[in-house]
Structure formats: C-alpha cells, structure tokens
Amino acid sequence: MSDQKVTTRNPWAWIPTLYFTQGIPYVMVMSVSVMMYKNLGVSNTDIAFFTSLLYFPWFLKFAWGPFIDMFKTKRFWTTTMQFLVAIGLFGIALSLHTEIYWQLTLIVFALMAFASISGDRVLSRRRRFKLLKRRSEILIPTALVRRYLWRRRIQICIWRL
DSSP states (O other): OOOOOOOOOOGGGTHHHHHHHHHHHHHIIIIIHHHHHHHTTOOHHHHHHHHHHTTHHHHTHHHHHHHHHHSSOHHHHHHHHHHHHHHHHHHHHHHTTSTTHHHHHHHHHHHHHHHHHHHHHHTOHHHHHHHSOSHHHHHHHHHHHHHHHHHHHHHHHHHHO
C-alpha cells in the first residue's frame, strides 16, 4: 500500500467566504430589491407588501432544514444553491428589460431566497462551531463583531448630537 498523507483543510480558509456568500442573497432580496423597485417607480404599498413576502423563506427555514438533511450531500446543496443564486442575479438583470419585470423579478427574488436559506441551512451555526474546534477560534470573530457594533452605536449617538 502506498502511504497517502491525509490533509485537512483549516476551516478558516472557507468559513469567511461562506458567510460572504450567505450575505449576498439576503442583501439582494431584502435591501436591493426595495431600492430597485423604488427607482423603477413601483408604489410604496406594493413594495412594502411584496418585499415583506420575500422574507417568508427565512421564516420557514426551520421547516425546510430537515427536508434538506434527508437528501443528497452538504456539498451538493451548498454548491447548487450558490449556483442558483448566481443564475438568479443574472435572471434579474435580464428580466428588468421586459414589460413584466415586476412579476419576473419577484419570482426570481423568491427563488433566490429559497436558494439562500437552503445553502444557509446546510452549514448551520452549530456545525460551523464544530468545525472550529478550539474556543479561541470562536471567540475571535465574536469579539470583532461586538467591537464593530459598539463602534457603530457610538457613531450613531455622535451623529444624533
């Protein structure tokens, strides 16, 4: 038998990119869609009602998770859903030039939302923490986030003065 060296990848090599790819669809669906529809002249009531419906997949995340865990592998779900999000972004760009852009973009945003929660569910917070075995690896990002939030709160307080 040949001596094969077993190499393990450090989770720090891919967890930050995973967080980044999870944030893109959320920002696109929840924030960019509102600004895009406002710039396209859609009424505020329509924007408020329909974009609030786009948040529904994140509400259903707890029910969608067991279904995802039953089928295929984590790698399949992660790569497929990221690919679907990329196709969704392309679909939004193409559908803006049509007469029925409102309906098409809402459908694509909804599909992006479901793809996003599917990719998020595969590597839940608990599973990520299992990958980061040492406690210090978990505390460093937490401390950075807390520091950022406190800095932001101070900036807002100063701005209000």
